[in-house]
Amino acid sequence: MTIEALRDIPVPQAIAAYPLRWRGRIYAIIGLAIVLFVVILVTSVVGSTDIPFFTIVSVMLSKIPFLTIDQTWSNSIEIIIFDIRLPRILLAALVGAALSVAGTTYQGLFRNPLADPYLIGVAQGAGLGAIIGFMLPSVLQITGVPILAFIGAVMAVAVVYMVARVGRSLPMTTLILAGVALGAFLQSISSYLMLASGDRLHGIISWLLGTLSLTTWDQVTTVTPYIIIGIVIIYLYARPLNVMQLDEEQAQQLGINVEKVKLILLAAATLITAAAVSFCGIIGFVGLIIPHAVRLIWGPDHRFLLPLAAISGAIFLILADTAARTIMAPTEIPVGAITAFFGAPFFLYLLRQKKRAIF
Amino acid sequence: MNNVRLCDITLGYDAKPVLSEVSFEAPAGRMAGIIGPNGCGKSTLIKGLTRILPLQSGRVFLDGHELAKLKRDDVSRLVAVVPQNPIIPDLFTAFEVVLMGRTPHLGLFKYEGARDLAIVYDAMEVTRTIGFADRRVAELSGGEKQRLILARALAQEPKILLLDEPTAHLDIKYQIEMLELVHRLCIDKMLTVIIALHDLNLAVQYCDQLVMFHNGRVHSCGTPSDVITAKAIEEVYGAQVYVYPNPVNNLPFTVVIAEKDREKLFERAN
Numbered sequence: 305m306t307i308e309a310l311r312d313i314p315v316p317q318a319i320a321a322y323p324l325r326w327r328g329r330i331y332a333i334i335g336l337a338i339v340l341f342v343v344i345l346v347t348s349v350v351g352s353t354d355i356p357f358f359t360i361v362s363v364m365l366s367k368i369p370f371l372t373i374d375q376t377w378s379n380s381i382e383i384i385i386f387d388i389r390l391p392r393i394l395l396a397a398l399v400g401a402a403l404s405v406a407g408t409t410y411q412g413l414f415r416n417p418l419a420d421p422y423l424i425g426v427a428q429g430a431g432l433g434a435i436i437g438f439m440l441p442s443v444l445q446i447t448g449v450p451i452l453a454f455i456g457a458v459m460a461v462a463v464v465y466m467v468a469r470v471g472r473s474l475p476m477t478t479l480i481l482a483g484v485a486l487g488a489f490l491q492s493i494s495s496y497l498m499l500a501s502g503d504r505l506h507g508i509i510s511w512l513l514g515t516l517s518l519t520t521w522d523q524v525t526t527v528t529p530y531i532i533i534g535i536v537i538i539y540l541y542a543r544p545l546n547v548m549q550l551d552e553e554q555a556q557q558l559g560i561n562v563e564k565v566k567l568i569l570l571a572a573a574t575l576i577t578a579a580a581v582s583f584c585g586i587i588g589f590v591g592l593i594i595p596h597a598v599r600l601i602w603g604p605d606h607r608f609l610l611p612l613a614a615i616s617g618a619i620f621l622i623l624a625d626t627a628a629r630t631i632m633a634p635t636e637i638p639v640g641a642i643t644a645f646f647g648a649p650f651f652l653y654l655l656r657q658k659k660r661a662i663f
Numbered sequence: 664m665n666n667v668r669l670c671d672i673t674l675g676y677d678a679k680p681v682l683s684e685v686s687f688e689a690p691a692g693r694m695a696g697i698i699g700p701n702g703c704g705k706s707t708l709i710k711g712l713t714r715i716l717p718l719q720s721g722r723v724f725l726d727g728h729e730l731a732k733l734k735r736d737d738v739s740r741l742v743a744v745v746p747q748n749p750i751i752p753d754l755f756t757a758f759e760v761v762l763m764g765r766t767p768h769l770g771l772f773k774y775e776g777a778r779d780l781a782i783v784y785d786a787m788e789v790t791r792t793i794g795f796a797d798r799r800v801a802e803l804s805g806g807e808k809q810r811l812i813l814a815r816a817l818a819q820e821p822k823i824l825l826l827d828e829p830t831a832h833l834d835i836k837y838q839i840e841m842l843e844l845v846h847r848l849c850i851d852k853m854l855t856v857i858i859a860l861h862d863l864n865l866a867v868q869y870c871d872q873l874v875m876f877h878n879g880r881v882h883s884c885g886t887p888s889d890v891i892t893a894k895a896i897e898e899v900y901g902a903q904v905y906v907y908p909n910p911v912n913n914l915p916f917t918v919v920i921a922e923k924d925r926e927k928l929f930e931r932a933n
Contacts, residue, residue: 415752544771546763558763559736559739599754
């Protein structure tokens with residue numbers, strides 16, 4: 305069923321172009337997915353050890369079952385690619401996708417261009433949890449920090465949600481204010497703990513700025529289900545989210561169960577943000593700017609906005625993290641500093657280019 | 664059966680009812696005007712009829728179905744609303760906004776098909792919004808936006824159309840344009856139209872039936888000539904006006920005369 309079925313009536317441009325615009329956006333998704341794949345390959349070449357591109361491709365192909373490729377490389381190269389670079393790149397992709405999708409969702413839910421995944425207390429909750437984790441004896445830190453960060457993030461949002469809820473409804477302004485207030489409270493506890501943390505301060509600060517160093521396969525496999533499930537749930541509600549860009553009353557009049565959609569989207573966006581920050585810390589800017597950039601280029605329809613934001617976020621964070629580990633190698637720059645340093649000028653450029661309503 | 668019937672409904676927030684014991688009936692193919700002073704419950708009534716605000720007591724029948732027993736999607740397939748100050752994000756195109764009217768007809772996973780596009784096309788053609796289907800909402804004027812919302816309401820394929828002061832922010836040309844459009848749709852599509860209006864003279868010209876609210880109750884209900892009298896308007900609005908039959912169709916015309924000129928009025932009368 306396409307527009308051709310309507311050929312006998314004069315179809316104006318917009319309606320005739322609708323399926324085409326649709327197709328264009330699908331091509332954009334496929335194109336970006338290919339770019340993502342290329343970026344993963346190319347960035348796995350970049351690093352302190354020089355490994356030729358061909359070797360990397362061979363090593364990767366050799367892992368595909370039923371494909372026999374003679375090993376012409378040393379085992380250490382395989383370890384560098386498989387146990388150091390690849391998990392880190394994949395985690396960057398997952399976290400970038402999660403933060404962009406969560407940011408898009410929050411901006412849509414709150415109908416506010418300033419919203420980002422950390423708006424209602426996730427960052428401060430995770431921060432406090434992580435700092436408590438860093439206070440643990442060193443042996444327990446590796447597992448303790450992410451678990452406590454995750455719990456802190458989810459609990460902060462749960463408290464904010466319960467405070468802001470009025471009867472059966474959830475006024476979004478109250479939710480933001482409650483989030484900001486609880487965030488400030490948790491932040492003050494964190495500040496005190498940081499002052500008292502002594503020689504652990506360095507680790508805490510680099511976590512708070514966001515870092516992807518020392519990524520292991522365990523981390524990748526732990527966060528993957530949360531992030532994938534969360535993104536799929538959010539995507540199922542893409543059209544209701546579009547309708548909710550009108551005000552809540554109009555959405556209800558168009559048959560949307562507004563309170564249910566809000567709850568599901570908040571829960572899913574919080575889940576993927578919490579999963580993302582638990583291992584990598586508070587990587588800023590991705591969740592704020594990628595959704596805006598994608599909206600500027602491809603328009604406000606969440607059915608396309610969400611997948612395009614996910615892939616763009618993944619590409620952006622892989623590139624930012626590659627810069628973070630190579631610019632001052634062997635010293636690592638926190639990736640959170642890189643995202644803003646390179647992302648902000650690009651975004652300002654986009655704003656200048658479009659010069660029209662951006663939200 | 665294509666009509667709206669309210670039986671003794673009470674509506675409000677928490678314990679305080681905004682509307683009490685409201686009963687009236689609006690037939691299909693006719694326009695029913697809701698009039699009354701600010702805060703008399705016109706918008707509350709519209710929220711009640713779309714179940715955004717649950718009824719505290721009484722029953723509402725839409726096209727013969729009891730409102731309380733309808734499913735959420737069924738209500739939005741039956742009733743479309745043109746709200747007073749709708750928020751529409753600037754980035755959407757006019758076409759995308761009207762397409763949202765198809766929401767109650769599509770499930771969670773379905774995309775719009777050719778039939779939906781055809782319905783949207785029709786709705787945009789009758790409201791004369793098709794000419795700017797490609798433009799973004801940010802570029803539209805107040806009158807164009809209002810017609811766009813009407814197009815979206817039509818895309819819902821409703822049997823009942825509720826309008827909450829659709830002419831509030833428009834100048835006189837667009838007020839007439841909007842009401843002419845609604846009037847024609849009402850007859851052509853046999854819609855039941857319930858329209859809240861601020862301007863008494865506009866209400867009289869376009870509505871077949873008027874319901875005047877006062878302090879959350881129905882003050883009077885009937886043809887414009889029955890409802891609009893100087894006495895009723897003084898009771899309900901607390902304002903002194905003069906009501907004359909207008910020379911074209913003899914419908915009551917409400918005139919406001921400034922205090923300084925009232926003596927002249929009596930001189931003339933004598």
